[in-house]
Amino acid sequence: TQTVSQSDAHVTVFEGDSVELRCNYSYGGSIYLSWYIQHHGHGLQFLLKYYSGNPVVQGVNGFEAEFSKSDSSFHLRKASVHWSDSAVYFCAVMSNYNVLYFGSGTKLTVEP
């Protein structure tokens, strides 16, 4: 059984701050890890993925994520957030059966 845990339901930062959104997973086999963003009233949009190689992967709009096998983590980071980054962020793990399992999401609020 694969699980994805996003421990922070809400994160609030100021514009220009850095942010880290945390994701931990449990799965025994080879996996893909992804991050998605959901703006209010819209569907999810793919941000980035990791499968193998360099543990730091770059996504769109300055987002990056770092995979850690020892910590079973795949945290999302951005060095300087903009108000338009306010959204809900979902971490996801893909199993062998082409099925994505999503975490419960972290709502990021960027204050002006």
Place this chain on the structure above:
Amino acid sequence: DMKVTQMPRYLIKRMGENVLLECGQDMSHETMYWYRQDPGLGLQLIYISYDVDSNSEGDIPKGYRVSRKKREHFSLILDSAKTNQTSVYFCASSLAAYEQYFGPGTRLTVL
């Protein structure tokens, strides 16, 4: 322009009525999905379709069925809707499962 569409966007039904949610994609993706999203629960997979007439149950298929007669269309059917099926439903399609393209969602209210 890669796009997943969903119709209708909003729907109100009474308990016991039948519900049809439609999804379309213009990317010729083989694999399509139906999810429901409830507050604090993330997305839960209802059904996955690997191609025309090749559908598999997801984690919460009870009370739902699907139909895929053309690659670009995937329908979700609720026979005799229940109040606990009030939710936001998302359709998605993918070439590779880790990168799914989502529609805008359908907000279904069952009274």
